[in-house]
Amino acid sequence: MYVVRPAAAATAAFLGLTLTVLGGGSVSAAPIPGPTAPAAGTRGADVLVPVVYAHRGASAYAPENTLEAVDRAMWLGFDWVENDVQRTKDGELVVIHDDTLSRTTDVEQVFPDRRPWRVADFTAAEIARLDAGAWFGDGEYAGAHVPTLREYMAQVRGNRQKLLLEIKKPELYPGIEEQTLRLLEELGWLDERHVADRLVVQSFSADSVKIVHRLRPDVVTAFLGTPPVADLPRYAEFTDRINPWHTTISADWVAAVHGLRGAHGKAMEVDTWIVDDAATARKVQAMGVDGIITNAPDVVRGAVNGL
Ligand code: G3P
Ligand code: CA
Numbered sequence: 001m002y003v004v005r006p007a008a009a010a011t012a013a014f015l016g017l018t019l020t021v022l023g024g025g026s027v028s029a030a031p032i033p034g035p036t037a038p039a040a041g042t043r044g045a046d047v048l049v050p051v052v053y054a055h056r057g058a059s060a061y062a063p064e065n066t067l068e069a070v071d072r073a074m075w076l077g078f079d080w081v082e083n084d085v086q087r088t089k090d091g092e093l094v095v096i097h098d099d100t101l102s103r104t105t106d107v108e109q110v111f112p113d114r115r116p117w118r119v120a121d122f123t124a125a126e127i128a129r130l131d132a133g134a135w136f137g138d139g140e141y142a143g144a145h146v147p148t149l150r151e152y153m154a155q156v157r158g159n160r161q162k163l164l165l166e167i168k169k170p171e172l173y174p175g176i177e178e179q180t181l182r183l184l185e186e187l188g189w190l191d192e193r194h195v196a197d198r199l200v201v202q203s204f205s206a207d208s209v210k211i212v213h214r215l216r217p218d219v220v221t222a223f224l225g226t227p228p229v230a231d232l233p234r235y236a237e238f239t240d241r242i243n244p245w246h247t248t249i250s251a252d253w254v255a256a257v258h259g260l261r262g263a264h265g266k267a268m269e270v271d272t273w274i275v276d277d278a279a280t281a282r283k284v285q286a287m288g289v290d291g292i293i294t295n296a297p298d299v300v301r302g303a304v305n306g307l
Pocket of ligand 2: 082
């Protein structure tokens with residue numbers, strides 16, 4: 001069912017754009033349930049203040065995907081952190097973005113003969129030996145390590161934070177969706193409270209998102225990408241959010257996403273990435289996005305609150 005959100009309509013009007021109501025479906029101008037998770041505020045003339053997500057933790061200020069980046073986000077006052085989950089040779093889930101260890105660790109020094117240094121070719125014990133912080137800044141984070149997902153979840157829980165979990169390159173790790181959900185369940189992250197507003201699972205792979213939705217229909221999911229408007233209804237069958245690169249979107253496209261009810265029957269949402277400067281943050285805010293995923297959450301928070 002297609003829906004029209006007052007805020008989206010107002011934003012489109014503000015931008016001098018036409019809100020396109022997709023053909024074929026019925027249209028409702030009545031208020032519909034708000035964001036699935038988390039709730040966002042409003043400001044001024046119904047302009048949404050997007051939720052800010054610390055991408056790979058507060059990764060402008062601490063080495064990405066480390067526990068230190070999670071803590072940095074907390075100290076800056078951010079609930080939501082984003083991460084990337086992959087799997088080691090011996091089957092441990094770990095938090096790292098690239099499918100090789102070279103860029104963010106000292107693997108080439110520690111294991112010089114193990115080219116091309118793929119995550120999937122190293123055991124968890126080997127990865128635990130690596131320094132994942134020395135490369136960053138002036139070395140103040142030397143000694144940081146690549147966390148297992150289990151460690152990472154403990155940190156997020158201890159900080160009372162929330163997680164936007166990305167299943168990274170799932171085609172390299174058959175069964176990673178089920179394994180991830182099993183761990184989340186074991187750690188208490190799939191209870192009603194967490195599923196309601198503390199966890200979102202996303203992927204660039206539509207198949208992976210579909211698997212997560214099939215295995216745990218209660219979990220809020222997001223597809224990373226910018227499907228054409230005509231294809232959006234197919235995504236709405238298995239996901240709640242469409243999370244696009246900010247350069248690929250327009251107010252009309254955002255309104256088209258908002259005009260659909262997602263897998264949980266609520267208006268679909270848009271969390272866009274990676275926005276690290278104030279001008280771009282204000283631009284995507286004016287397009288009506290629900291969330292902004294950023295390495296510099298403090299910069300974006302200031303911008304979207306008009307500071
Ligand atoms: O959360 C969105 C973003 O993480 C997607 O891109 O490459 O940084 O994982 P990437
Ligand atoms: Ca990511």
